[in-house]
Amino acid sequence: MSKRDSLSDIVIVDLDVHVNDTPTELAPYMDMPWRKSLEHVSNVPWRYLSIPGYSPNFAENLPLWPGGNDRLTVETPAQMKKELSDMNIDIGILFPDHLLGVAVLPQKDYASALTRAYNAYIVDKWCDKEQGLKGLIMVAPQDPEGGAKEIEKYANEEGIVGIYLPCSGLDTLWGHVKYDPIFAAAEAAGLPVLLHAATTLVPHFPFNLHQYETFFAQHSLVHSFSMMANMLKMIETGVPVRFPKLKICFTEAGVSWVPFIMMRLDKEYVENRRDIPFLEHPPSHYIKKFYYATQPIEEPENAKHLIQLMEMYEGENTTMFASDWPHHDFDHPRKVFNMPFSPEVKRKIMGENALRFFDIDATGRRNKFKVGSTAK
Template sequence: MDTTDQSQASKNRKPKRSIIDCDIHAGSFSDEVLTYLPRIYREQIKTFGWRLPSQNAMYLNGTGGGAKQDENFPKEGGSASYLKYFQTNFLDKHNIEYGILTGTGSYSIQTIPDADYAAAVCSAYNDYGIDKLLSQDERIKGSILIPKQDPILSAKEIDRVGSNPDMVQVIVANGAEKPYGNRFYNPIYEACVRNNLPFAIHVSMEGIGTNPAPTGAGQVSHYIEYRAARAQIMATHLASFIFEGVFEKFPTLKVVMIEAGTLWIAPLLWRLDQDWKALRSQTPWVKEPPSEYYRKHFRVTSQPIEMPHKPTMFLPMFEAINADTNLMFATDFPHWDFDSPTLSLPKLDEELWDRIFYQNAAELYGLPQRRNQ
């Protein structure tokens, strides 16, 4: 995680080779998104507002959507002005070959009971992103926002835009009514496999709207506690995928875990492997150790990276989470806890650096090799 001094020091530094950033939050403009909605919802929104729960209302996460204070986004000109700023001040500045957008719309749409409204808003945000961002710069790739509260409608949306080559994954919030291994979600995974798209889980909406409390012990008081709880929920999803047998039903499915940290995965896998050996008779369909399912089916993004108090512990922990094949670099632009491509990780050997900063993501998302090797 960058400090202000680090950010200033790296102001003019770029990675020596281009990189793929796997977690970018692009701005959207409500008045433009409205034009993609059916008339009935446009009129409702103009009268009653968007009617979405707010995460920031419960847990203080900075102003301006949690953006870094040194980001001076244009206040006029809509998406065209925003795109120009984004290209110059982020993609060019940090030598981004490809950037994966994980948010043009709010995940809060996935926390409301009205699935039809959620489906319409998800479609509007997906079309907005394609028209205003993805089609304007070949470096920008998108994620399909779905109304996960209704898997049938979700599958319909995946099939609708999943053939667009610039849409490279399906995305949901970490907060959920049921763990993601539950068979309730199977129509979503069928559509992911049908369209050859990974299923991505991004931290957000834990304890918001229709979702249960962010911890097994109930609600928390402060944002720092809320951040700590994110890994617990992501760990629940990881275990659920494995022990509910999702990968036996969908052997080609890949799952991406975004912004929940990384190194906690190692002791979790150790424990899951140990428990599986003792309790495997309860889930006979789980044919391999959980760590093998993780290695084959999961990918994880780097931000926010945990730094051990002893530097010598870092590389062994990286090895324990299969960083050479399973870890993908992310900045979380433009948020306050942005990870600089040049400062966020300790010095790595050339091959490992290349795997984390480019190759792992290129393989997952089917992206070309660097233009300039």
């Protein structure tokens, strides 16, 4: 393969772009009586990612400052496709905006109804409406059985390529056996799961965030702490052993935390292996098989240090580009592409690893639906 040294020369898959899933958009897809609530909430004053009764955000308690990307929403598939194409991004994996906080909602039936409405909305209005826009089925952690049914319902929907596991304000960490119906359904459907966090202050893990006085401090830790906590729970309960074909990705936490947790867990495994006799290998064996999205990518003074960190968890084949478009801290593809990786590794991280992870071709088409497939 010839050397490629331009963004326009390679396939770029973006693991994390966000649609503006407002109450107005979701209301037509919502079950009664919850639809009446969304129609009412549509008229309630709200701030970005903070809508009372819909996307409660307990982190909005600090002074706001200008900076970053100043337009924070994308309204239509055509707009999303154009903006991604302007950055040479070929395929975008769609996450919600407001429903990043669905895990903090206390009512099981309401949370589950919201995820059903979102899934119907994302398939109807977004997935494949422009080439290369692919969706994720959202499950409510409050309702694992209902989440499994949603996965089964959309398993053969070509525009859907994975399952979104909300982590922001999550009370019971992913990995707990109560979530086994979700993992079993995802594995059976051949769809990977992607964990995604967002900044919020809640009285459970990582609970100490409420002690920080600045967004600088809160945002520095919340995503990586959330991913470490959920990964540890998955290791502790043997998720990668019990569901060996399930692909798992950790998003929006960067990657520098991965070598730390990997080495720390291997040390504990040597000393406390009797606690987890079902693990057939040290934790690092499984951690190296998980996948990781780059955003927000760390930017050490010496860029080679980041490459060394990736080498520690053998990330050449498991690290995937993500931008977090259009949020304030999004990463342009250049930020990762310009790191001093070899041309081969750049191709892998910017797109090839994601094509394999989602089992899609370079246009975003699921391989199970290629010509001649009988999947449908």
